[in-house]
Amino acid sequence: MRILGIETSCDETAAAVSNAWHEIASSEIYSQVEQHKPYGGVVPEIASRDHVRKLPSIIKRALTKAECAYSDIDALAVTYGPGLASSLLVGFTTAKALSLRIERPLIGVNHLEAHICSLFLGEDVVTPAELCPLLVLLVSGGHTFLIRVEHPGHYQVLGKTYDDAAGEALDKGANLLNLGYPGGPAIENAASGGDPKFIHFPRGLGGKGPANLPAHLDRKLCFSFSGVKTSLLYYLKKNPLQSDEHLRNLAASYQEAVCDALAKRVEGALTSGDFKTFACVGGVAKNKLLRSKLDTLSARLGVGLKLTPMKFCTDNAAMIASTAALRHESGKAYFDPLDIDPNLRVLSW
Ligand code: KG4
Ligand code: ZN
Secondary structure (H helix, E strand, O other): OOEEEEEOOOOEEEEEEEEEOOEEEEEEEEEOHHHHHHHOOOOHHHHHHHHHHHHHHHHHHHHHHOOOOHHHOOEEEEEEEOOOHHHHHHHHHHHHHHHHHHOOOEEEEEHHHHHHHHHHOOOOOOOHHHHOOEEEEEEOOOOEEEEEEEEOOEEEEEEEEOOOOHHHHHHHHHHHOOOOOOHHHHHHHHHOOOOOOOOOOOOOOOOOOOOOOOOOOOHHHOEOOHHHHHHHHHHHHHOOOOOHHHHHHHHHHHHHHHHHHHHHHHHHHHHHOOOOEEEEEOHHHHOHHHHHHHHHHHHHHOOEEEEOOHHHOOOOOHHHHHHHHHHHHOOOOOOOOOOOOOOOOOOOO
């Protein structure tokens, strides 16, 4: 079953070909970072126009690298949400048109589920059965979730952020420190050699939060990152940056606060649930401090940890094609969405 996957939910234009859920024949990504850098964040209008410009050549490159033609493709898979509406539309309409033109079915893929399924990519192949029941920390630029995965297709959200996502907190913090965009890698670089204990930034709400929290969420497993950003803002107002060392210490303290807040909630979930393994996926999963904190946790609690291979942490189309293949191989019917859904949530099937 050969699937052509397409991803354009934010600022990466990506296409990939998978031969099976764990076998990626090609994965091509064009990052728009340089276009958005001058604005300190993603500008939707620029993003969608750039997707229109780049997607045809990225698809062509993915097919060429996989040494196949359109006639060798059995199905198409595309991200239909969540994401920026104008960006999603480019990939979605392209995939719809291709599906009609080459007379192959179209499989709509939830971007959040695809981040979870990125765990099954890479050289070190693991089967879902080896990992589940699995606790997933999903940390990206727009989302922060703790999810229980019973098996692929069965997801239960245990905790989520009340406000900013972890990646967003790093992006905003980097902005305040004039480190540029994207903020995650910029803070990670700037923090190198800095003192993570220089300032104790807040780690979240300590179990508080909105009064009307949905019943399926556990307060202790929810996140809040707006405080850490505001705290840095007020600190900088009183204490403008003085030196490279000052910057290093602030970046290290800020990174420490975000990663500690994430690791603490993961620990809470692991100690109160019966998980076989745990995992971390999404762009922020690239962060070395977070990876090492989770490694330490794994050793301390004796629960196995699976980390998404670095190259599949940030947005890519390999995880889109792979998720579609996994669904096909589970014997589930194709899902051909009628439209994009920019606010799509984590859904079971
Ligand atoms: O998953 P992703 O590519 O896009 C979304 O679905 O949002 O994640 C992007 C996020 C950005 O906020 C970026 O700053 C963060 O991932 N990120 C990192 C690192 N690399 C990317 N955060 C921390 N450390 C990194 N090395
Ligand atoms: Zn993503």
